[in-house]
Amino acid sequence: MTTPLELGLLVFILTCAVATALLRDVLGSIIAFSAYSLAIAVAWVFLRAPDVGLTEAAVGAGVMTVLFLLTIAKTVRPSSDRTLERVDLPALAVSVALVAVLATTLFALPAAGAADSAVATDDVTAYYLDNAYEETQVKNAVTAVLAAYRGFDTLGEAVVVYAAGVGLLVVLDREVFA
Amino acid sequence: MSDDPVGTEERAPYVESPIIMTTVRIITPFVFTFGLFVMFHGADSSGGGFQGGVIVGTVVLMLGIGFGIETTRDWIGPTLPVVLVGIGVFAFLATGIGSVLLGGGFLEYDVYPIKKAFKYGIEFVELAIGLIVAGVVTGLFFVVAAGTRDTGGDAA
Known part of the structure; x- marks a missing residue:
């Protein structure tokens, strides 16, 4: 049902999302976010929604990246001795709990296609x-x-x-x- | 507003690069044409006013990155994005209300006395949406680049 290509795309999306959240360097975070948006656009095309994919690619991967880059050009870089941000465990627990509650609705959805x-x-x-x-x-x-x-x-x-x-x-x- | 585009400290840093400038100069016409294509061809394939407008707006972003944001802003002029956005909203509203005045429903295009009124009406509305989106994208770019410093705006 799920081809290796789709599986690879999903893994790439998840990796980019986690990298966006965890990278300490804001520039790296923005680049990861841009890659995430581009992968989401490809995912929309896989789901037969090229109109949405086109929007995601143009707005998410294109314009938003430029606006974010312009914004951080006005900030100073933190002295980055670490690559990854330290994870706040209580916040992570709240996030996981929220996702778990929302994920219960997934079973009510019909299968894709x-x-x-x-x-x-x-x-x-x-x-x-x-x-x-x-x-x-x-x-x-x-x-x-x-x-x-x-x-x-x-x-x-x-x-x-x-x-x-x-x-x-x-x-x-x-x-x-x- | 009129300070030199190279080496200003508080602006977004601009480095004059012949590679970027040449690339922007070559691909800008194609990107602009592609944006118009997406806008006009949205009726028959993927795309539409929102997507095409963003792509047309991207042309200005590329010019800004290639040739300096201040230079691009001076070239375009500060009022043009606002004017484009206003014209877009007005054109969309006028199309909708016009069909009501002619006795149809809101955006019921076939009350307009032209051939294939629905097709060309939809194209016109897509173009209006494209104007709005392109203007706002361009404006956001300029505003974010200028930051919160008061550059000539009348302080209340």
Whole structure:
């Protein structure tokens, strides 16, 4: 079911995530985070969600890395005698407990790609797949849902991005991005 | 704002590198075209306004890294990102409200009297989203690079 390639990808994602959390050098941490985002983007493509993968690769691996690098350019490097951060055991215990509680919901999910999952058998999904091309004349059903059937939601998303930019300007007391 | 891009202490450190400058100069047109492709072709393949907008915004980030952030900001001008974001939001809103005024639902494109109204309406909205995202990405880059120091903004 899981090919060695997928297994390797998952191991790589986990390694990058742990490295991001544990590396003491912030620059190394950011590079590990960038690799993690890129691997997650590949994972989305494995899960047949290329639109999400494209977003993750562009935003997570590309823009966020540049913004993080710009931010740490204004900080000083700690004198790094160790490579890895010391693990805070109580915090680790809380994190593991939280993940364990959340992981109980995993058993309620259908298997990835299962034919009888609600995603595949739902009437709304069937309607979109049957009628998206006739009604909207676009071949990508994801775009049809985003910009036509759920256009109002997408307006909300676009305005959230706009509001984030405006909010940053207000916080920094500027009127232009400079 | 107008200090020299090389060797400034408090700015993001900029090192003039012919390799980076040449690379940026060569690949920038392709990345820009790819961003526009993702934006316009989102209707028929993967992609769309959000992804394409980020890629177009990345062009500015690359220019900033290659030629210095201050230089790039002076070249683009401080108001252009704000104007782009404003135009994007306004175009999206106008498309939606316009279809309501013409007697349809919100973003019901086929009330517009053009051929293949849905297809071109969706393309137009994707373009508007791309403007918003590209403008905000560019603006975030400039703002984060400038930091919290007051550079000419009117202090309240």
